[in-house]
Amino acid sequence: MGSKQIFLVDDDVIFRTASSILLKQNLPDYGSVPFENGEEVCDALLALTQSKESLPELMFLDINMPVMNGWEVLEELKTALPKICQDIKIYILTSSIAPEDMNLSKTYDFINGYITKPLTTNDIDNIKEVLE
Amino acid sequence: MKAYQENTLEGIAFPVITVNQTGDVCAISPSVSPFFKRNSKQRPTSINDLLPNYMAAFGGKLKAKDPLETTLPLFCDTGRKRWIKASAHPLNDGNGHIQILFEDVTQTKTRYDLALQAKTIAKVGSWTVDLTTNTLVWSSMTKRIHEVAQDFVPNLEKGINFYKEGTSRERIIAAVSDCIATGKSFDLELIIITAKGNEKWVRSIGHAEQINGKTIAFSGVFQDIDEAKRERLKYEALSERLKIGIDSANVGVWDFDLINNELFWDDKMYQLYGVDKEDFDAVYDAWERTIHPHDKERAAKEVTMAINGEKDFNTEFRILKKDGSMAIIHAEAKVFRDENGKPYRLIGANTDVTNIKQTDNRLRRLLNVTEKQNQRLLQFTNIVSHNLRSNSSNISMLAGMLDTDLSAGQQTEFIDMIKTSAERLDETIVQLNEIVKIQATDTSEMAPVGIKTTVEKVLQSVNALLLQADAKVNLDVDENLTVLGIKPYIQSVFMNLVTNSIKYKRPDVPVEISISAKVAKGKTMVKFKDNGLGIDLKKHGSKLFGMYKTFHNNKDAKGVGLFITKNHMEAMEGSIALESSVNEGTLFHLQFINQAN
Structure with missing residues (x-):
């Protein structure tokens, strides 16, 4: 795996598998790291900040997840790890098209975008521009 | 003319004089002067000296035939008016002399006037029936009430025909017949149709005059009570309507005398509270005893606040009935105050709102359940759409990627994943169906x-x-x-x-x-x-x-x-x-x- 990492947070194993292949095809310099829920990714990020290892460039965050959902992750980041909010490009990647969710996402000014599933090469092309 | 000097009335103890037909005084009793408050030395020469208008009242010449009686006013030096009754009796002495007796009737006359005045104001007339002559006499007020001319001559039949045909006439005929036959008095409120065709309520009271058990005459008073009666009828109709209204609205009315601590309940109140009249000792405490222990203090406080003018009495409380059941009472009251603002009376109305409350509560509970169900349905649609979308988007994503250059192993893996997604999609739809079915449970x-x-x-x-x-x-x-x-x-x-x-x-x-x-x-x-x-x-x-x-x-x-x-x-x-x-x-x-x- 390359040094640049993408955190992929989603409880759906099929989606994780499919999208990591899609990302590899379109962003070959990046390696994707899967997380099943919000708690796992928060623990990982916390560990990274303490170990001074490099943070991921990009994070895709699902909303509907067991144990700790996407919103709870964002709240945690905002209060506990505000620096990360600036350093990582965060995208919400969800199947929810509910207006309530879209509106709620706008209240977090540090996130870079709201993508509705399925993830497409088009979406990845747009993200590429932001990364460069 | 007999010599006045002879004065045949010297020894008489009451005021009396003898005059001739032109009113010249022939004799005079000693008490005449004090009676008329005159100096006894100045003897009157004419009756006009004593009663100034006496002769004028008889056209200047007295007839020495029948007794004559008249009452004339006399103004004293003090300005007071006295009424003097002069009774003249012909002496039949061949000289045409007449003896006149004086009597002070001021008091009687005043009383009579007052009574007359009262009768006029109260529109009270009178009537008399003499059965021996079969005549009916009406007083002028009775005539006015009947709206007939003062020279109208009534008789029994005419009188009865003034009563309105139907109940009124039947009742007067029965009462009069009874009065004649048995001497029974009557007091009736009836309708007459006056000579001018106006319908009028009158009160007719009659008493029989009997000799040897036989009614020979009867008389009575006749009063115009039209206005009062109509007012009363209107009031009765109104209060009847009010009563019907109150009854059908299930409203109990109470009246609390603050001065004497007396509480009056109408029948409905007893019904509402399920209390027997005998058991209720009509004091404030009796009411308080019926109230549910949890509400007692509050209700009592609200009464006090109303009496103190802090808050209108408009509240609800629970009561415990004798049979142990509970009811919810809605109560409103008005405080009456005297000119100093001191409260003296409380009048209020109570309604049993138990049923309304219970329905209200049931509706509230239903609404609550419905609201929750709605919330869940909203959540249901959002989340179901999420689940449907996550699986369908997986399928479309995986299918799209099949076109790209994948290894044979990856291809198989993708097809398996598509299968899994399709199964999950199906499962979601089954669950959806299940939930929809539950929502539609009968x-x-x-x-x-x-x-x-x-x-x-x-x-x-x-x-x-x-x-x-x-x-x-x-x-x-x-x-x-x-x-x-x-x-x-x-x-x-x-x-x-x-x-x-x-x-x-x-x-x-x-x-x-x-x-x-x-x-x-x-x-x-x-x-x-x-x-x-x-x-x-x-x-x-x-x-x-x-x-x-x-x-x-x-x-x-x-x-x-x-x-x-x-x-x-x-x-x-x-x-x-x-x-x-x-x-x-x-x-x-x-x-x-x-x-x-």
Whole structure:
């Protein structure tokens, strides 16, 4: 795996598998790291900040997840790890098209975008521009 | 002319004089001067010296035939008016002399005038029937009431014909006949039609005059009571209407005399409070005794506040009736104050609002349930769309990627993943269907379901799972206990709870489930207790029964079970609640109804 990492947070194993292949095809310099829920990714990020290892460039965050959902992750980041909010490009990647969710996402000014599933090469092309 | 000097009246002790036909005084008694307050030395020469207008009253010449009586005013030096009655009697002495006796009738006359005045104001007339001559005499007021001319000559028949045909005439005829036959008095309020055609209420009172048990005459008073009667009738109609209104509105009225601490209740109040009249001692405390202990202090305080003018009395309180039942009373009152603002009286109205309140509460509960159901349906649509979309988007994503250059191994993997997604999509749709079906449950299809047999059946069907988990189930439910419900729903509820207990068991602790039931107030409470992982209620409490919510890191959890269970329970008009602490287990309270509402 390359040094640049993408955190992929989603409880759906099929989606994780499919999208990591899609990302590899379109962003070959990046390696994707899967997380099943919000708690796992928060623990990982916390560990990274303490170990001074490099943070991921990009994070895709699902909303509907067991144990700790996407919103709870964002709240945690905002209060506990505000620096990360600036350093990582965060995208919400969800199947929810509910207006309530879209509106709620706008209240977090540090996130870079709201993508509705399925993830497409088009979406990845747009993200590429932001990364460069 | 006999010599006046002879004065034949010298020894008479009362005021009397003898005059000739032209009024010249012939003799005079000694008391005349003091009677007329005159100097006794100045002897009157003419009767006009004593009573100035006397001769004029008779046209200047007195007839010496019949006795004559007249009453004339006399103004004294002090300005006071006296009424003097002069009774003249011819002496028949051949000289045409007349003796005149004086009498002071001021007092009588004043009284008479006052009475006359009163009669005129009160529109009281009189009448007399002389049966010997068969004549009827009406006073002028009686004539005025009948609206006939003053020279009208009535007779008994004419008089009776003034009464309005029908009840009024029948009653007067009966009363008059009775009066004649037996001497019985009467006092009637009847309608006459006056000579001018006006309808009028009159009061006719008659008394018989009897000699030797035979009525020879009868007389009475006749009063125009039209205005008063009409007012009274109007008032009676009004109060009757009011009474009907109050009766049909189920309103009780009370009147509280603050000065004497006397409380008056109308009949409706006794009905509302379920109190017998004899049991109620008409004081404030008697009212307070009926009030529910929880509301007593507040209600009493509100009365005090109303009396003190701090707050209008408009409140609700519960009362306990004699038969032990409870009612909710809505009460309003008005405080009456004297000119100093001191309250002296409280009048109020009470209504029984128990039924309204109960309906209100039921509606509120229904609304509450409906609101919750709506909330869940909203959540349902959002989350279902999420689940449908996540699977369908997976399929479209995977299918799209099949076109790209994938290894043969990856291709197979993708096709497997598409299959899985399709299955999950199908499963979601099945769940959807299930939930829609529950929402559309018809409660009239509910029937008695035996709890014990149903649970036993569920346990049987998951026997393998129970054995595998080394589970022990204590089923402590009466054989005959039934609840009102839908059997497949109840099965599904217990199935879900049992499988959850196994799924969320504590590792290395054998599963133990206890099921017990208790009936209270037409409802059955079932306790379902396990010794599993428990749920962190602080963290998950609010979304416990939400759709697609999971609370453990269990990969099989789909977050549908409790959502469906809650829907099942509510569709059967029951409910579900739980107590739990992490690593100690979970206790579910299932409430079923025993009979239809």
